[in-house]
Structure formats: C-alpha cells, structure tokens
Amino acid sequence: MTHGSALVFNELRLQEELCDAIITVQNEDFHIHKIILSGCSEYFRALFTRWSHPADQMYEIVHVSPDIMRLIIEFAYIGSEEVTPHNVKELYIACDFFKVIGLMEACCRFMGDHLSKDNCIDIWQLTENFFCPTLNGDAFHFILQHFTEACASSEFIKLSIQQLLKLIEADQLLVRDESTVFEAILHWIDHSPEERTTYISQILPKVRLALMTPDYFVTNVINNMMLMCDTECQETVKTAQTLLNDGIVRYPGIYHPLARPRLPASILLAIGGRIKNGYSVATNAIEAYDICADLWVNLTNPEESPRSQLGVVFLNGSVYCVGGNTEIQYFSSVRRFDLATHTWHQVASMKLRRCCVSITALNGCIYVIGGNDGHNCHSTAECYNPESNQWTDIASMNERRSHASCTNFQGKVYICGGFSGESFLSSAEYYSPDIDQWFQIAAMSIHRYGLGVVALEEQIYAVGGKNEESYINSAEVYNPQTNSWQPVTPMLTPRKGFGIEVLDGRIFVVGGFDGFTVIPNVESYDHNTGEWSEATNMRISRSDLCCCVVSGITNMADYAALRGSSLDHSCTHPSLPV
Incomplete structure (x- = not known):
C-alpha cells in the first residue's frame, strides 16, 4: 500500500466511511476495515476469516486498553510508531498477542536503545516470556556488565x-x-x-x-x-x-569452580615489536593479558606481517595497527582487526611512512603524530576518520618527535619527549582539535626517549625511556591545572620501547629494553598507594611493541584465558585463527 493510499484509508476510518467492522475495547468503539488490520496482524486475519462469520461486524477485544488498541490500529493504517517509555511494555505485550510484528519490532528497538540499570532486569524477564531473542540477549549482557547497579534496582528481588x-x-x-x-x-x-x-x-x-x-x-x-x-x-x-x-x-592450570575467575571488563593487547633471536628482528606476535586470571594468551596470526615500532589503537570494536617497520621496510600502511569477526582488513594508508609514531583515539578519530621514515623525524601529524576511510593532515607540532608518546585528555592530545633527529627531548605540548593548533606546556624534569605516556585520574604520567646517560625507571606526573610536573615512584625495572596502557585503574608497562636485553617483564602502578608491583610476564620478550586496551565487546571470552576446569596457560586461544 502506497503512502497516499494509506492516508486515504485512514481518512475513511476516521470519518467512519466504508468501514466493515467495529472493534470495541472497554466500551470504546473503533471503526475499521477488516482488510487493513488483516494485512498487519495474523490474529485479526484469523479473527475475521476463521474465528467468526464473514457477515459479523461487531468484535469485542479484552485484555488491552483503548490507548494501546488505538496505537495498533494507527500502525496498521499509516505505520505510526508512537512508542514511549510509558507505553512500550504494554504495547509490546499486546503486539505479541495480536502478532503485529512490525510494531513489536519497533518496541524491541526502542527498549534496546533505552536499556538502563533500572529497566534491564524488567526487559530481560519480559523478553523471556514474550519471544524476542536478540533483545533478551542484549538485556542479559547489559545486566552482566552492570551487575552492581542492576542488583541495587527494585527489579532485582523479583x-x-x-x-x-x-x-x-x-x-x-x-x-x-x-x-x-x-x-x-x-x-x-x-x-x-x-x-x-x-x-x-x-x-x-x-x-x-x-x-x-x-x-x-x-x-x-x-x-x-x-x-x-x-x-x-x-x-x-x-x-x-x-x-x-x-x-x-x-596455581597455573587449576580452576576450581569456587576459584574460577570472572571474565575481565577489558583486555590488554600487546602487539608487534622486536624479539632477540641472535639479532633483533620484527615480530607479528600478539598477546592478550587477562587481568582477572593474571595470564597472557597467545593471539598471534602467522599470516600477518611482522611490525615493530608501530602504533596501535582500539576504536569502535576494531584494533588498528598503524605504520611501523621491519629490518628493511618502513610502513605507511594500516591494518584493522575486527574483534567481532576475528578478521584483518587493509584500510587507507597514511600520507607518510611513520615508525616510532605516537598514536591515540579521540572523538571517533585516530591521531598519529610524529615518528620517522627511516631518514627524517617528523613534526607532522595526521587524523584518520574510519567512516570516510580517509587521512587528513592536521597542524604540525612545534618540534620534530620520534620515539615520543602521547595520550588524550579532556578533549586534547598531549605528547611528551622523544627524539628530534638531533637530540633527546624533555619538552611537551598538546593539540586542540577544535582550533587545529599545538601549544607548548611545561617540560618534563629530564629528557625521555622511548618513554610511555598515559592519562589517569585527571593527570598525565610520563614513564621510563632513555636519555643521554642511561635507561630510566623514573616517572613523573603532569597537572594541567598548575602546568607543572612532579616525581612519582620509579618503576621496578628501567626500560625504553615498551607498551603502556591504563587497565582497571592502574598503569601497566609491558616489555621493552632495559639496557642489556629485551625483556618480557610487566609491572603495574597503583596511583592510590603510589606503588609498582609485578604482574605475570609476557610469554615473548619484546621491545618496540605497542599496547591497547579492548573493552565493550560481547565476545570477550574469545580473547581471555580459558575458563575450563583446567587450563594450559601456555596454549594458543582455540577460538582464533592461527
């Protein structure tokens, strides 16, 4: 039925012309055309053709309110979907009973878009009794992810x-x-x-x-x-x-049911880098750290090319591996790993070759800053929009920086330290996307090359690296309110070229080079206590790797340690391609 025809039929209904039936709900009459309601509802089609005589004109409907019946009739005539928080539950139940599939799907979409800690249990129970498997699964997952808040709601005790x-x-x-x-x-x-x-x-x-x-x-x-x-x-x-x-x-390998770790909310990925195999070579290794089990899982896909000194970032359900190098090649290319489908895709390349690059995601875009092409250090930066699959030049930094590190904080991108091509740097600056401009901030207390930078609890941390004299285990924190740096507790191990990320409210540093050898060591910093502590080492010693944290995916189990009654913690995850 065309839009014009629908309007005509609805006008006839409202004027009670050419109608061949009256539906009565709680003493309120609705004049309708049987053929229109039969077209959108299996129930009414059966009512008019099999459950009554063709000459019947009067039908009394119970167990539904006049307001809900009015919405169903308007949907049948003109496709109107007037779903609100106040009527969605009653409307959904009525649509299920009357088999008004289109309007029932609209109710499901509405409830899915408005899932909250207050209604998720109610929606889960509702969709178990009135079949909607997709929304039922979404509500169940929402409760699991927000259990602390959901169990405080009035629905939990029901x-x-x-x-x-x-x-x-x-x-x-x-x-x-x-x-x-x-x-x-x-x-x-x-x-x-x-x-x-x-x-x-x-x-x-x-x-x-x-x-x-x-x-x-x-x-x-x-x-x-x-x-x-x-x-x-x-x-x-x-x-x-x-x-x-x-x-x-x-004890590794044993999970009694009473000691079986829950799945983590987030997984830390350590990607690429260099390994020591007689001499330093790039690797395609990917390992995932499961903080609940305190274990690393091998996710390496041997079909992916090795990359070291790359940039890695998580955005919209995918991990992007940007630039980097091998022993003989410098990359501008970008690979995207779709975590839902376990598949790799090539996306648009950067405008320049960049290794030792700084990278972060902000406002749905990816920013890559500085780096070098094997000959020159860059001050330039680029921004990638996944929706258009295009890279755009943004303003250049005040200095050339390779082996620096950056993070996003309060809508800006902060970058610290690095190597200019001539000297190690202590300087730092931030980029404002709103005006496409860089601004210098207070310098760090020492030069840091191959450092790590992250934002945590309204401050920015600069950790480790190397300067003219030594490999560094010291760390310092920047307060944007005062534009000043203060020292914090040093790491347990000096290192440069390591991965760094914030996981479960702590700063994790992963691998790197300690001045003597490539290391697998992992440690974390608790800003509440000001202390560093050791975590389980990576299985592969690596430097010049990059890390990112993955969260908010429904298939987290694919990337976490196995949760069976026993666990070979040195195994490769069976659900991923190898």
Missing part, C-alpha cells in the same frame, strides 16, 4: 531462582569484587526469607568464594548464621577456605 542462578554463574558477570555477588544473593534471599532460604545450597556454589579477600571471607561468609545452619553450605565454605589458605587460586 528474579526467579532460575534467573538468579543464570546470572551469578556466568563468567561474563562483571564485578570488581566477588563480595558484590555474595551481598546481592543475601539481599535477594532477605526479600522472602522463608521461601528463599531453602535455595541457599543451590546458590552458594555459584559464588566464587575463593576469589574474596581473606578478611571479608572470614567476617562475612564463615560467620554467616544462615550458612552455618546448612550442612551443604558448610561443606562449600570449608572447600573455599582450603583454597584460600593453600593458595591454589594462583
């Missing part, structure tokens, strides 16, 4: 025991501490203790008790009266206590 178990047994459940899960189940039970206490022996083994801190476990689990009164729960608690006391949680 979960069935089956729904609660499905949530808390999922590896994808995102919580900073397992105590959140334990307190959530106590809250759920407390809503109806006489009925729900009987489920505690089913629920407790789904909580990863051995991942709790010992103090919390002793105070809140061992001494919980409800658990003390249940024999099965006492056995579960004793097992968890043994795991905590014996330290089996940290």
